[in-house]
Amino acid sequence: MSENGISRRAFIKAAGIGGAGLAVAAAGSTWNSYHEGQSAFSMQGQEHRQGHVYFDRVPFEVDQVPTSSWKVLGQDLPNGQSVNGYHRVDMRWYYGERFKTTGHAVSGSSPAIGYDPSKVDCLPNTWPSNGVAALDPLYQRYYELYPMMLDVDKEYKYDWLPQLIERFKSSIDSRADFNQNEGLIAMARSEAQRAVPVSSVTTPPEQNDWSGVSERRAVFDTPELASQLVKRMAADLGATFVGVTPLNKGWVAWSHAALGGLGAGTGGRGFGLNTPIKIPEWWDNAILVSGTMSWDVNAGDPNYGDSWTGYNISSQIAQQMVKFLKHLGYPARWHSPFGGYDMPIPGIGAECGMGQIGRTSNCIAPDFGGNVRPAVITTSLPMAADKPIDFNLSEFCSRCKLCAEVCPTQCISYANEPDFEIYGLRRFNTNLAKCRDGWNLGAGPMGCRACVSVCPWTKKNTWVHRFVREVLSHDPTGVSQNVAIWAERTLYPKHYNEELNPPNYKGVYEPPKWIKTDEYIGSFIKTPIGVK
Template sequence: MTNKTEKKGFSRRQFLKASGAASAVAGGAGLGLFGYEAGKDPRTYRGWENWEGVNQVFNRKKYAVDQPTCQKVGPTRRVDARTEVIFYRRGSFMRQWREETGLEGMEPHIQEYYRKNPEDLELDIYSQEVIFPKLMEDRKKYQDQFRLSDAWSNAMGAVSPPRITEPPEVSDFPRRSRRGGSTEPVKFKDPKKTSKLIKKIAHELGSTLVGIAKLNPDWVYKYTSIGRGFQSDEPIEVPKHWQNAIVVGTPMSWDPMYANPNYGTSNDAYSRSRIIAFRVASFIKQLGYAARPHTPGTDYDLMVPPILVDAGIGEQSRPSIVVTPELGLNFRPAIITTNLPLHPDKPISFGVQDFCDHCKICAENCPSDAISYGDRVEVRGYLRWQVNTAKCLNFWNSTLGSMGCRLCVAVCPYTRKSNWIHKAALKVTADDPTGISEKALTMMQKRFYPGPEPQKYYIPSLGGENASYREPPWWLRTEDFIE
């Protein structure tokens, strides 16, 4: 009897021990498969399908600060967008520059700018005389490879609200509807509740992130050259009704974004953000308040990144783009200026300034050397990293991609899909006061997520190989679909 019990007990123990060993193996395999599915999970493509604000997940209150991280360190000066915003200056350059007349043939303010910044004149001339002819040459040879990504980019940009052509005093205010509705402003009970309502509406309209700031007049252009109701030779007087700024925006599609510069586009997020901004403005106007959308690519009367910082959307980074906790640099914003009484959000500080101080992955991967390796410098009275935008745009024109370059977005350690690894890394770096984790993770990032040599991103005529940071997604590989 005793023997029988012992035998039975021994057998059960053996079974449980064997089960334990088998469970360890099965559990390990399960974790591997969990990881694989987590890496492929479409829900990690944050911001594309989950609307209604479920993607604004970062606990901003915990990281709120009273002063924005781009500190004011000296007397401030507003931007002359005609010359200091590269897209507008390059446009004027291409229209006005003739070798025979030189600077004398250009508008006085552009002459003055180039006399103070001769290196920018050199870069602008280089673009026109060297880069464009080579680009045209390579387009003939290689453009077919990018037919699908071109078509996709153009399709995403095909729908757009009409451009604003009237001054703020006219265009921003509500007009009586054909049915004779009131244009009197409704009386809201409480700015805090109004802010909550506007955020909900913006999320409902498709915005991934939403923030609100009191508009700092320093961010409004001093001069502009794109119209929108302003004269290019008269300084902009900041309209009194531009009291608050609402930030909305969406990410670019993740897979093409990682395949920058040749397969990416900004058109997808630009288009979505633009439409959302116009819809939010329409909502506000119908309640009787003034609202003006400032939308990508170039329809702005103000600088966007510092408003994002003020609104607590993120922090300005080394490549000057704002890093958001949820999307990294992969966020394309639009702004709505309004006189609707709102309660502003606080700026946040979640470690980006320290991280960008030593990371420099964007600078190392930038083919044009446009991103500084140095410290932050005073720019128009504020402390920030400065980007050489002329070099940056010259590289845009040195690729066959649909719409410039977003390599700094793709390589940034913060621009990672929202799987458990990257969410954990964000949490660790945001909460580590020692900076040790930042350094360790940056080191790992550089080795674990390498890209091609920067020179390879150029077109072949400029010594490159039409390379991209990552392979394009299957649906943008022209060679798989078209003979």
């Protein structure tokens, strides 16, 4: 008899369970509990660290990247500047003497400040009035190869830039006021997100990639096992997506340039500036790792959101994976948002099955949309490759165009199909100079991701959105796509284009209350430094 007057035996009888049944039930309960505990869903808040991916990409695997992402048109250029028709990006074309715009001239300045006001009048100064013939031979050749860029660049110089500079000057005070008041919490959050420094690559591959590599190399039984371990380790480190693909040498940049770009601020990541990059022979495979940005904060882009969350996650994971691979005896090098790149990343994202190239020229994932900030690790470790996928994104992008409509600088193509030919490829075009200007024109902590926020694929992991993704991916008729686009336009109030620019400082969607300063702070006083 227990203290409460009910014996254990009586309790078991009352519950209708005999001693043997209780033992069986206990054993079964233990078995179920153990196996339920193995589920990624039992790791509250840590699901992705168990390698859980909730969108099954296997049914959408294809042997080649769909031509809607890009179509190879180009002939190989001499001296290794092209690989299989892909023209390796020469960063001098972006950041050298072709343009010295207000944006590019101060690339790397504080995102909270944007353009350096002292340089706000530095219009492009190397495009003579008599046109292409008077340019440096490098840029004459550029326009000869890519004539579609000529009209883009002329429109940028003569139509866009003068009014942009005037708008920038007139909004300096209002942007500062927004950052110090309504945008204060967003600014403070951004500072917190980048408090942990991440290293940059400053030495060439023969030094960087081999430094610290173990003298004893681990040899995997199969490339499939190597790929499995790499993915599991990256997931444990925090990656929400991991993909593996043979490195397409055509993506490796032809050069780094002094004013920014893939190797900004790092002396060309050890390759030097304005000199051709020799691709190391041990860059056999590329491992793409990605984290996401804050879903709620980025809804308030461009004036409340930032990229630091995603930058931190992918940059740190890339460095950690390099350390992991070197410990196993393999050379490795990271290419990340904070460490700089030797190559553009979207094409690698498409090749490893993360997603497809969308209207914005970025890789759109079926589960994260554009809310990815990838990094890549190049290595010689033999691994089984993932396949590209086709989940009907091209058909969706041809109908949607919301990213183009919402863009504060109107830099995204409205074309129905990819129609721009550049770097040996046909794809959608984004005016990158205007896009960079948009990063600097807005207020708030760091640049613009309005196209990411508004994309109907950039939705949280709810049952409704999972259902919609599955329907859109499997529907060849386009009917469900029209319904989804109508729902996005009708059911989700949003701001467009000029509403995001000064002096309005709106977000694509209303930002969450917790990021709005006036929800918490009523006034300011002078900080009593050194008192308390």
